[in-house]
Amino acid sequence: QVQPVESGGGLVQAGGSLRLSCAVSTLTARTFHTGWFRQAPGKEREFVAAISWNAGRTSYADSVKGRFTISRVNANTVNLEINSLKPEDTAVYYCAVDINPWTELGPQPSQYEYWGQGTQVTVSS
Secondary structure, X not given: OEEEEEEOOEEEXXXXXXXXXXXXXXXXXXXXXXXXXXXXOOOOOEEEEEEOOOOOXXXXXXXXXXXXXXXXXXXXXXXXXXXXXXXXXXXXXXXXXXXXXXXXXXXXXXXXXXXXXXXXXXXXX
């Protein structure tokens, strides 16, 4: 069983920063890619960023490049630093795990087998 758990969301003013964290619990040691997605009210879930199992590769959506930084703390924990927050960043942010580390990092939700419950990020103007 693989269970991602997000933390770090909250209410912040535009221009502020947040650090989201994803801690993945597993019954056995394993390697996996980790991705972040977000979903705003009335919109489809969209890719934000991803990092490979060994932190050798990262991928970002164009809309967040330069403001978001994904990093791997250890095999089971990934952070997402969000700077210069904008009201349009308001969404539920989800952590997802791809347990096939030999695959390329991808932006498609279907590539990720396990998902967390999400953490709310609200940016006030």
